[in-house]
Amino acid sequence: MSSAMTATATSSRYRGSLAGRVTLLTTLAVAGSIAMIAIGLYFVVRIQLQANMDESLLKRANVAAANTASIQDTRTGNAFPTWVLNAGDIQIAEVVDAHNYWSPTYGTFPLPGNPEEAVAKGKAKQAVRTIHTQNGVFRVVSVPIPDSNSALMLAQSLEPQQAMYKRLGLVVLLFGAAGVVAAAFAGWVVAAGGLRPVRRLTASVDRIATTEDLAPLPVEGDDEIARLATSFNRMLSAVSASRDRQRQLVADASHELRTPLTSLRTNVELLTQADASITGEQRAELLGDIRAQIEELTNLIGDLVELARDAPAEPTLETVDLSEVVDRALSRVRLRAPSVTFTEELAPWWVMADASSLERAVTNLLDNAAKWSPESGTVHIGLHDGELTVDDEGPGIAEDDIPYIFDRFYRSTEARSMPGSGLGLAIVRQVAERTGGSVSAARSPHGGARMIMHLPGSPSPRPAEPPTAVLNN
Incomplete structure (x- = not known):
């Protein structure tokens, strides 16, 4: 029962061709490698782009905070820096204190929070964070304005960058899938080419099993398949020698058995055909010859049985x-x-x-x-x-x-x-x-x-x- 279960488990474990298993394993290995590389590449690029954006925003914020030139807003009476006119891709606000702030774009600018107020009060050197609003997602940096109790807050929409992330993910996915397909094809080619000598060796062994022709197999190269073929040739040589010894044993045994059997048959025929003319002494002599021939035949058969087996059946x-x-x-x-x-x-x-x-x-x-x-x-x-x-x-x-x-x-x-x-x-x-x-x-x-x-x-x-x-x- 246990042997049958073991054989079944082994059969199910190695079901399918070796080439198919090699191709599958190669594909899985390459797919796993490509997946890890793609995921790592995606996050590295994303982190690097985010770092570049933060660095750019901080540089612009520091430059803007250091520029004291301003323009008077006649509608509100507020003044704002001249660089605001060239910051069309950025939402701007100036934090005056914890509760008062202004921006040229009140409707879309994300409201400041505790990090920005901490920068305005001088409790923090800068603040960088992402803010989610009804108008989208923004990356916000805040830096203190020199000689004032306020901070400059710059915000840039992340929608273009998120769109680029999606395109990057799609490109990585497509190239990863293409790599997996290429790996599967390469695995199949390698398996087919690498196992071609195995198939030739299998065909040769099948031919030997069918024809019983123990001619040595051709050995090509010096790799594992060549060493396997060499091992097969040594096995074939041993089988051929064993078969030759068996044939020789049968031929020699037949020759040796023929003489005592012929003599025994002759003496038995003489006894069965003898009439009253045969004397008791002659009969005793014939019986003695028969006994000697039977003993010789028995010893010969015992010797043959002893030599026919390579080892004792149950040595004591x-x-x-x-x-x-x-x-x-x-x-x-x-x-x-x-x-x-x-x-x-x-x-x-x-x-x-x-x-x-x-x-x-x-x-x-x-x-x-x-x-x-x-x-x-x-x-x-x-x-x-x-x-x-x-x-x-x-x-x-x-x-x-x-x-x-x-x-x-x-x-x-x-x-x-x-x-x-x-x-x-x-x-x-x-x-x-x-x-x-x-x-x-x-x-x-x-x-x-x-x-x-x-x-x-x-x-x-x-x-x-x-x-x-x-x-x-």
């Missing part, structure tokens, strides 16, 4: 004394080779391994030495510091055969006339490698062959840690 790891394993294997081999003499010098060596597999490997080494030993020959067995050596007094191993004797089904020219399947030493190497050790072959000082198996462990009953190869398998 335990601390075992290799010297005891050698003793048990030796007692079995002595029964099968009564004419051969076995000498042993064994020192305790404790290893972490599967006891049954290890005993089978040691038995194969001893069987191989007994098989090649001459009549009344001697097999010398030694175990010191984790190194097990098995020496026979046979003809030895040719130098050309030493690199291959641990391969599956490999049999030298001299061994092809003798019983065996060529799997015993391959099992020895497999067990040794699973236990974290190794196996090798050399010439024996006794004239024959020497088999050397080295296993990691310790002379005490508790190895410090299990071998690395065992943990990995």
Whole structure:
């Protein structure tokens, strides 16, 4: 249930093509960046324009306040500065005190308030603020008039500036939208171009899955896609080698099974077709041959099963004394080779391994030495510091055969006339490698062959840690 839910969540999370997701993410990222830049630009420009207006108004107000020339208004009797005649874009008022003021444009000028009165009374050097009236929004500055208890108040309508703000916002919005569209197109182009090698790689992998042609993929460039293709090629090489080994195993197994099966079938047919002319001794001999062939066939099938799997299905790891394993294997081999003499010098060596597999490997080494030993020959067995050596007094191993004797089904020219399947030493190497050790072959000082198996462990009953190869398998 949990696995199904996880698979569903993963499927919904990555729904859609990779190119579409790249395009969407690129568009969102650029859109977010453009939005932040546009908003920042809009407010920076607005603040700067407002600051410029305030600075201009303050300069004009200070210049006007310093100009003492005035003109008499004959209708009201009031005097006003001469620069008023050139201030058509500004509403003007002169604050006389907290309650009296005048302006050439009484109807539209915003009324002064506390900030302006504070400037007139000398409590503030200047005042700058925005005033909302029925006639619109005004930006108002006030400065004191020298040598008087009054202040000059200038007001300028913000309607033209607000109209410019709207135009600026519209321009920023249009250019931002255009930038998002351009980013989406650029993201699509980049995704399409960048994922083109991925699509080619996908098509090649699909072709391999359909045709089972394990030819290497072409590698272009030195980027991540090229490294991915290189990894695929290494995987294809491993799969191809595994398939070749499987085919070779099947072919060799078929060849090895053919001989005992043919002999077994022949002997069974002789028994079924025999009449009263066959003697009891001949029947016993045929039955003995059948039993030997069945045993050989059983051993061959067991060896094939052991070698067919890369690792034991359920390995049982335990601390075992290799010297005891050698003793048990030796007692079995002595029964099968009564004419051969076995000498042993064994020192305790404790290893972490599967006891049954290890005993089978040691038995194969001893069987191989007994098989090649001459009549009344001697097999010398030694175990010191984790190194097990098995020496026979046979003809030895040719130098050309030493690199291959641990391969599956490999049999030298001299061994092809003798019983065996060529799997015993391959099992020895497999067990040794699973236990974290190794196996090798050399010439024996006794004239024959020497088999050397080295296993990691310790002379005490508790190895410090299990071998690395065992943990990995």
